[in-house]
Amino acid sequence: MSTAPKVTTAPTPAADAAAPAVAVSKPVAPKKVAVRAKAVKVAKPVAVKAKPPVVKAKPVAVAKPAKVKKPKLVRDSFTIPKAEYTVLEDLKLRAMALAQPAKKSELLRAGIKALAAMSDAALKAALQAVPTIKTGRPAAVAVTKPAAKKAVKKIVKKA
Numbered sequence: 058m059s060t061a062p063k064v065t066t067a068p069t070p071a072a073d074a075a076a077p078a079v080a081v082s083k084p085v086a087p088k089k090v091a092v093r094a095k096a097v098k099v100a101k102p103v104a105v106k107a108k109p110p111v112v113k114a115k116p117v118a119v120a121k122p123a124k125v126k127k128p129k130l131v132r133d134s135f136t137i138p139k140a141e142y143t144v145l146e147d148l149k150l151r152a153m154a155l156a157q158p159a160k161k162s163e164l165l166r167a168g169i170k171a172l173a174a175m176s177d178a179a180l181k182a183a184l185q186a187v188p189t190i191k192t193g194r195p196a197a198v199a200v201t202k203p204a205a206k207k208a209v210k211k212i213v214k215k216a
Contacts, residue, residue, distance in 0.1 A: 136192060 137145075145161050152159040159167075172180060 136190060136194070138190060 145164055148164050149159055149161065152164070172183065175183065
């Protein structure tokens, strides 16, 4: 800025008409130089899809069906009179005729369930009807299985 004193003259009516008044000097501000600003790249706004707020909930205990454990199987051997063994075969044939084939073990298990359902007196009577036998393995006698199969086929054909 300049420090020049201001000069002013009193205006006169004659001077106003003939000549312009003396110019009053004003301090001049320095010119501002225009500085080129660097172009800033403006990123295009990306459309952001509103995601539902993620709420972390404690896992709810889902009631799973209880796993059914397979019963532990026990393998056992026993001695049975031949007459009662043939009864088992006859019962297998009856079950086949009823369109419900059964294995020997299934027949024995069904018999156990039937015995368990009996009253004490009925169970005692059933046990007394069965003779006791000597335990152990019988003497080596060749059982002809093919003959037993032929007998089964004959009975099935009749039914």
